[in-house]
Amino acid sequence: xxxxxxxxxxxxxxxxxxxxxxxxxxxxxxxxxxxxxxxxxxxxxxxxxxxxxxxxxxxxxxxxxxxxxxxxxxxxxxxxxxxxxxxxxxxxxx
Amino acid sequence: xxxxxxxxxxxxxxxxxxxxxxxxxxxxxxxxxxxxxxxxxxxxxxxxxxxxxxxxxxxxxxxxxxxxxxxxxxxxxxxxxxxxxxxxxxxxxxxxxxxxxxxxxxxxxxxxxxxxxxxxxxxxxxxx
Amino acid sequence: xxxxxxxxxxxxxxxxxxxxxxxxxxxxxxxxxxxxxxxxxxxxxxxxxxxxxxxxxxxxxxxxxxxxxxxxxxxxxxxxxxxxxxxxxxxxxxxxxxxxxxxxxxxxxxxxxxxxxxxxxxxxxxxxxxxxxxxxxxxxxxxxxxxxxxxxxxxxxxxxxxxxxxxxxxxxxxxxxxxxxxxxxx
Numbered sequence: 001x002x003x004x005x006x007x008x009x010x011x012x013x014x015x016x017x018x019x020x021x022x023x024x025x026x027x028x029x030x031x032x033x034x035x036x037x038x039x040x041x042x043x044x045x046x047x048x049x050x051x052x053x054x055x056x057x058x059x060x061x062x063x064x065x066x067x068x069x070x071x072x073x074x075x076x077x078x079x080x081x082x083x084x085x086x087x088x089x090x091x092x093x094x
Numbered sequence: 095x096x097x098x099x100x101x102x103x104x105x106x107x108x109x110x111x112x113x114x115x116x117x118x119x120x121x122x123x124x125x126x127x128x129x130x131x132x133x134x135x136x137x138x139x140x141x142x143x144x145x146x147x148x149x150x151x152x153x154x155x156x157x158x159x160x161x162x163x164x165x166x167x168x169x170x171x172x173x174x175x176x177x178x179x180x181x182x183x184x185x186x187x188x189x190x191x192x193x194x195x196x197x198x199x200x201x202x203x204x205x206x207x208x209x210x211x212x213x214x215x216x217x218x219x220x221x222x
Numbered sequence: 223x224x225x226x227x228x229x230x231x232x233x234x235x236x237x238x239x240x241x242x243x244x245x246x247x248x249x250x251x252x253x254x255x256x257x258x259x260x261x262x263x264x265x266x267x268x269x270x271x272x273x274x275x276x277x278x279x280x281x282x283x284x285x286x287x288x289x290x291x292x293x294x295x296x297x298x299x300x301x302x303x304x305x306x307x308x309x310x311x312x313x314x315x316x317x318x319x320x321x322x323x324x325x326x327x328x329x330x331x332x333x334x335x336x337x338x339x340x341x342x343x344x345x346x347x348x349x350x351x352x353x354x355x356x357x358x359x360x361x362x363x364x365x366x367x368x369x370x371x372x373x374x375x376x377x378x379x380x381x382x383x384x385x386x387x388x389x390x391x392x393x394x395x396x397x398x399x400x401x402x403x404x405x406x407x408x
Contacts, residue, residue: 001116003223005154008120010227012146013264015127017234019139020257021241027136027193029253033260034185035130035143037283038178040260042123042151044267044275045174049158054167056267059276060174063263066284068181070256075192077291078249 002050009043030074037067108160115157123150136193137200140186147182151175224268231265246301252290259283292391 016039020032041060048056122145129142155175162168235258242254259282266275330337351363365373 001113001157005116005120006223006227008124010230012123012127013261014230014234015124015131017238017257017261019127019130020254021237022131025136025193025198026247026249026253027189027196027198028139029250029257030192031136031139031143031186031189032130033253033257034182034189035127035146036257036260038147038151038182039123039127040264040267040279041174041178042154043264044272045158045171046154047267048272049162049167049171054162054170056272057167057170057174059272061170061177062276063279064174064177064181066280068185070284070287071185072188073288074253074291075188077295079192079195 002046005046005050006043009039009046013039013043026078030071033074034067034071037063037070041067112157112160115153115160119150119153119155119157122146122153126150135201136198137190140190144182144186147178151178227268228265231261231268235261235265248294248299248301251301252287252294255290256283256287259286289387289391296391 013036016032016035020029020036023029023032041063044056044060044063048054048060126142126145126149129145130139133139133142152175155171159168159171162171238254238258238261242251242258245251245254259278262282263275263279266272266278334340347364347368348360351360352358355363355367357363357367
């Protein structure tokens with residue numbers, strides 16, 4: 001089972017990176033980056049837990065938060081052009 | 095409880111269920127990323143990618159939780175699953191909104207946008 | 223089995239770098255660099271170095287992406303065409319890479335017990351760490367105690383770099399927003 005799960009997640013990583021390289025628009029790449037982050041968490045959980053080292057799951061939590069904050073920061077920059085944009089002051093667009 | 099359920103059979107059932115869950119989780123992870131490659135549009139690719147975060151991660155983590163039993167490791171696995179389950183729709187929604195604001199509209203077979211739209215909701219290209 | 227997973231991940235990293243070189247939209251370059259860092263973190267996970275993997279993920283995929291986006295806001299967002307000849311750079315990279323690989327071939331086997339790196343000061347650190355300092359983690363005692371001056375230098379460098387980046391990115395914003403990129407990301 002360990003081998004099957006690891007091979008599946010590794011192949012899925014290869015496919016997601018292919019979409020990141022191919023994707024014609026930049027939002028394809030943002031989506032593929034999010035999937036690569038999730039698959040890295042799953043790879044960490046599978047290799048860590050199923051080879052007897054469950055302490056690695058704490059690092060999976062860190063990766064989850066990093067993935068979310070990174071994706072949201074990139075999209076906030078695309079949408080507003082400024083990473084410190086305050087949506088309440090700019091009442092017209094929301 | 096000891097007299098009702100034979101612990102060996104319980105062990106076999108739990109191990110079998112966990113193997114099945116891990117196999118199903120791996121299958122859905124692969125299906126999700128194959129969909130990410132084959133789908134024609136950004137919005138349909140988001141549908142495929144969300145499969146990885148919910149079904150794929152959920153079944154893999156459920157299989158591992160069945161093998162871990164009632165320990166603190168199961169709680170950590172549950173937290174990882176809850177984190178993925180709650181944050182990935184937020185990220186997908188943000189990507190969809192950003193794509194629409196940049197002017198990239200989905201390819202629709204039947205365009206029902208005029209029927210459903212009220213005045214003032216029209217998608218316009220931003221002035222950057 | 224881990225060897226094959228590592229080979230796959232390293233091939234993916236090479237493919238990502240080739241895609242980075244060929245892109246002309248710098249937004250895509252920034253996202254592909256984030257993906258490269260996550261792949262490197264996965265390689266480090268498979269090699270059992272999980273703390274290094276966490277550092278790589280948070281620096282490469284977290285801070286670097288955000289800081290590079292802030293820098294893109296101040297400059298243009300498409301790559302300029304390079305007018306230099308490419309052959310000199312290619313020759314220098316290939317020559318240096320070949321010399322490095324030839325040097326690596328001369329190193330002793332990985333993990334052999336009588337290699338010089340394992341017999342010089344490492345036994346002293348391992349044997350005398352707990353009696354002298356009382357801290358159970360040898361890596362911590364080497365970084366913070368036996369090689370404390372190196373760590374001090376590193377901390378100074380990192381703080382200086384952070385202050386420099388903050389000055390560069392923060393100063394322009396007060397003079398006017400959106401002075402750089404006006405085109406929609408594509």
